[in-house]
Amino acid sequence: MIDIKHLTHHYDQTAVLKDISFNVQAGDFFIIIGPNGSGKTTLMKHIAGIFPIRKGDIEILGRSVAEYRRRSLSKILAFVPQGAPSEFPFTVRETVLMGRSPHMGLLGVEQPRDIEIAENAMDFTGVAHIADRKLDELSGGERQRVFIARAISQEPKIMLLDEPTASLDLAHQIRIMDLMEKFKQDNQVTVVMVSHDINLAAMYGDRLLLLKSGRIVKIGPPKHVITYETMETAYGCTLLVDQSPLGDFPRVTTVPRRYIRQPVRKTEESQT
């Protein structure tokens, strides 16, 4: 589905991504994790076609991103950014309908079918009841669901999300993640997400990619990627990694300093 080959990116002399190669399978819930400044968002924006590729290549469905026309790429790939400007507040409905623009004609006049798809997307993400409200009147969770509805109405094969749960409370975080899981299963869509929440990543991701300083530390299923060795190296702090009581995936607990160097704890903490 997505093939990334030797992707390298420099920002003002400093390398942000260093020779990254991996692939994402069709139907994956693929989550990119890593500490701040590890290059997660930069990587995501390369896949989305926002940053031009200088070195290396990214292939989407077997074709290099650079070969796609903007419009045809936007029919395959939808991107949900972290936030959007609100100087000119559109209504929820107008915003979601914008997702139809890759499928609309030059003038951007929506057809009944476009409206129907947008309505369905709003129903799916639970924003239909606020369809006529303006974006700047919404809470963070509502706004995020509007942006997801817009991406859904784009009818993409691949959906990219940049930290969709950042600055949301627990209920909204789970709601967003559940939505994406259901959307992926219902529509056989590939989801690629950047997340700073390791536990959410462990619970929902089919495969994870752990980045540090622009390099891949580990890639694979959550159990394989989230171990205390990889996580402590990547994040540079002491962590407790055990199995989640919910199922067969790891759980990460941060460890306050006062618990470190106490010999009574399990083996994981002896690594300091």
Place this chain on the structure above:
Amino acid sequence: MMLKRLLAVISVLVPFLLISAMIGLCFGPSRYGFGEVLSVFTGGGNSEDIVYSIIRRIRLPRVMMAALIGGALSLGGLVFQALLRNPLAEPYILGISGGSAVGAIIGILMNLSRFPGVCFTAFTGSMAALAAILAISSGRSMLTKDSLLLSGVMLNAFCSAVIMFLISMTQDSRLHNIMFWLMGDLSAPGLREVAILAGLLAGPVVLLFLMSHKMNLLLMGKEMAGTLGVNVKLITLALFVATSYMISATVAFCGLIGFVGLVMPHLLRLVIGPDHRLLAPACLLAGGGYMILCDTLSRTLPKHGEMPVGVVTAIIGAPLFIILLKSARK
């Protein structure tokens, strides 16, 4: 849904434009009734008649000129606000009009004809101003509100100085009207000038209408617009060039008229919302009507002669700009 709203907008604003035109034709140093004006157009009146002469030969071209200028300036303001994602952006405030004025004056001093000579130098001036404004305000701060406005103030100050310099250096009779032109001069155009200006504006206006949906997407941010299938660089460049070309044509014909591109898009946005597919035609129609009314005021308020129309638009527009700036800061 969108077409229905478009129809509603047009069916309100076309009558507004026509009524404004009617008012513009009726009022002036001598006043005529609606009936008299109508009879000039319908009755095929006597071309020797003084009323016929004043209305058909003097006021009609002027009203049409005002409609074109007002529509173009409003549309120009709308596009700049969308492109720079800044509700305070406007060609006059940003110094684009100032740049074309410098170009136009140089053209006049070089003895060029209004069209295509002065139009061309005005366009060159506006492109230079555009390049300058983007260069000054870009970089780290990437077109933030304040850096953009400050650059505009500086560019305007510079352009005014250059204009004054050029005027002071020549004792040219061609420049005796220039002070008036600097604040917007709609006087004495003929139907020929109106036709030329209409021809010049037709291209960019059609282009801007076609790109109005792209402007909506651009408001969501460049990255978002890109992932929604917009060729951001190409569209941005096309919008900037088309708008600057349109603005410089208005400057070449009628001088500097400020704040129209601020007042009209803002009022319309309050009523219609931020959808540019509706706002673009609305700006063209309502801006035209607004300019006709401002021009009518500038012709009727002074006891003798008239005042530049830019005085009227600035007296209305500048306070509104300050109010907007204050509310934007909150």
